[in-house]
Amino acid sequence: MVAPNSPAWRALLAHRDLIAHRHLRDFFAADPQRFAQMSLQLDGLLADFSKQRVDTRAMQLLIELANAADLVGWRDRLFAGDKINVSEDRAVLHPALRHLGLDAFPSPERDVMPEVRAVREQMRVFSDKLRAGLWRGFSGEAIRDVVNIGIGGSDLGPKMVVRALSAYGRAGLRMHFVSNLDSAHLGHLLDVLDPRSTLFVVASKTFTTQETMLNAHTAREWLCAAAGVNAARALPLHFVAVTSAVDKAAEFGLPLANVFRMWVWVGGRYSLWSAVGLPIALAIGMSGFERLLAGGQTMDKHFRDAPFERNLPVLMALIGIWNTNFLGAGTSAVLPYHEALRFLPSFLQQLEMESNGKTVGRDGQPLACQANPIVWGEIGSNGQHAFFQLLHQGGWLVPCDFIASAQSDYPLPGHQAPLMANLLAQSAALAFGKTEAEASAELRAAGVPPEQATALLPHKVFAGNQPSTTIILPRIDPHSLGMLLALYEHKVFVQGVVWGINSFDQWGVELGKQLAGRLLPALKGESEAEGLDQSTRALIAWCREHGDF
Structure with missing residues (x-):
């Protein structure tokens, strides 16, 4: 710095x-x-x-x-694919996700574009098929509702863009976003959706994010209950995953064809340009998604040049x-x-x-x-x-x-x-703003009596600036x-x-997750609330007495 x-x-x-x-x-x-x-x-x-x-x-x-601060040098390192995320020893290559040229990026020696283009093509084939009504559920019905299950960048980015570009959406295809652990978020949606025509997109880089995976497992149970004896066949017709953990998606029950890859060099809050943006491609079409990428690339070029x-x-x-x-x-x-x-x-x-x-x-x-x-x-x-x-x-x-x-x-x-x-x-x-002289002139012009104007004047002044x-x-x-x-x-x-900050890590997010992992067994009565502060112990006791866990 x-x-x-x-x-x-x-x-x-x-x-x-x-x-x-x-x-x-x-x-x-x-x-x-x-x-x-x-x-x-x-x-x-x-x-x-x-x-x-x-x-x-x-x-x-x-x-x-x-x-x-050597901004030119740091900018060059960003676009060269250097490992500027020093605490995680990673490159930061989200500009590659919106690189639309046929050349290598970030360099011929570190070219990530073949895999990026492969995932884009996978997104194109899938989104075209679903938008045309050719991707069908277990009962043969076309998909009418898409539910994105994610949190953080896997929710905020695609949700924001889908809403922003709603005027370009496909009629008859409804987009929904679920992120909250609170069952009211997913439960309300499951009450009104038809499992025969609903697709779930589970977005988690690690496929272990607590909020996302709990909601995904609940959605899977809901679907399998509706499909009955056809549950095993129904799952890959109604679920796809966006993740770097292909093995964990397989454990969830999804074949490789249903997995859209993302990479460790994509930070969650920079990931809407990747397959995390699959709901965007489903909503506005892959050509619309690529126009979004082109806009990002225009700004990349401007920033560099x-x-x-x-x-x-x-x-x-x-x-x-x-x-x-x-x-x-x-x-x-x-x-x-x-x-x-x-x-x-x-x-x-x-x-x-x-x-x-x-x-x-x-x-x-x-x-x-x-x-x-x-x-x-x-x-x-x-x-x-x-x-x-x-x-x-x-x-x-x-x-x-x-x-x-x-x-x-x-x-x-x-x-x-x-x-x-x-x-x-x-x-x-x-x-x-509005100066005292301007406010006073306005009051006089409005015919406000002098005494009343004097009382009102302080309330009519705006500092501005x-x-x-x-x-x-x-x-x-x-x-x-x-x-x-x-x-x-x-x-x-x-x-x-x-x-002088590493803008691409987020260690502060981890502490709460670690503590929640310790507190969950105590809330469920599976362990004692030992080693915790008195306030947290008392709150756990109150919740166990009055809650339903």
């Missing part, structure tokens, strides 16, 4: 102090060309950074920070570092103004916080600065009637990403213009969505490089 006592970091601190008094109003007043200079377009994707609290000098210093000062992922990442480490923002809000992007905030929560939510660097030493902020968000138009009050007048610094498309997926007359007007109004209001980025796509289609997702992936990578 670039240490806070380094020249590059100290220069940024000094410049922060120099411009700390400036409001976004001042930045715009001083530069009539600010939008033109601080916005970028790529294949129709527009990113406006002009409402961020940075000036040209700050951006120059941030780029110097990236250079001091564009100079830092015109590089979308680099600029997004550096501005985020400025907000977190130099302005002191502890959270970041994702605000899509598009119903199809409902699951984007939760997807980005995992992508960003599981990747960079760490206090230890890749060298095993404690970080000398705060890393990733808390990521949260909601559909923007709904958020306006929920938490935007805090954004406007709560006194917290909350950088926001506003995301929308210029065109609607379902163009009902009179809807799109008010939606976009609200997005633009909120980003402007957060940036510029809340930084935001606005990203607008022409439409939410597979290609543009692929660009957007790869943009955020590379942003996370850049920030990890500057902070």
